[in-house]
Amino acid sequence: MTKQIPQPWGTPLKEEALQKHNVLTVDYKPKVKYAWASGIAIGRFLNGLKDGQIIGTRCDNCGRVVVPPRIFCEWCFKPTESWVKLPDTGTVNTFSISYITADTTRIKTPIIPAVIQIDETTNAGLLHLIENSKPDAVKIGMKVKAAWLPASERKGSITDIKHFAPVR
Numbered sequence: 631m632t633k634q635i636p637q638p639w640g641t642p643l644k645e646e647a648l649q650k651h652n653v654l655t656v657d658y659k660p661k662v663k664y665a666w667a668s669g670i671a672i673g674r675f676l677n678g679l680k681d682g683q684i685i686g687t688r689c690d691n692c693g694r695v696v697v698p699p700r701i702f703c704e705w706c707f708k709p710t711e712s713w714v715k716l717p718d719t720g721t722v723n724t725f726s727i728s729y730i731t732a733d734t735t736r737i738k739t740p741i742i743p744a745v746i747q748i749d750e751t752t753n754a755g756l757l758h759l760i761e762n763s764k765p766d767a768v769k770i771g772m773k774v775k776a777a778w779l780p781a782s783e784r785k786g787s788i789t790d791i792k793h794f795a796p797v798r
């Protein structure tokens with residue numbers, strides 16, 4: 631008798647189909663190189679990270695300051711042409727204690743992804759990881775500071791910030 635793997639909807643997969651490779655598996659690892667333009671706002675943001683600087687934009691109409699920067703204000707739909715250098719400190723707006731990685735690998739030591747509102751911004755945050763803290767010590771409202779890669783290792787990527795750590 632063929633064992634059926636329970637599925638919440640649709641046609642169940644059969645063990646036999648998996649053994650005969652009659653279904654698509656995820657073993658294929660394509661060697662594909664690609665590139666895309668990051669755009670005006672994110673390009674400037676990424677260049678700032680390479681220099682160890684968090685760059686945002688301020689709407690001159692309503693005063694909203696956002697990071698990552700945008701070229702228009704989502705509140706009043708005006709162009710935002712004022713670039714601002716922001717501190718690398720902020721406040722934890724929300725977080726999760728995760729025992730799986732982004733590729734769903736189970737891990738014993740959890741990662742703590744968090745949305746961090748960078749100081750001097752208005753209702754906008756960066757998604758990043760919190761480290762140097764026990765999971766049960768992380769709280770909404772906790773003050774954190776960016777931990778940067780050494781300047782020689784930065785590439786103009788969000789990972790130029792290794793993580794955020796509690797301000798002690």
Ligand SMILES: [Zn+2]
Pocket residue numbers: 689690691692693694703704705706707708
């Ligand atoms: Zn505005």
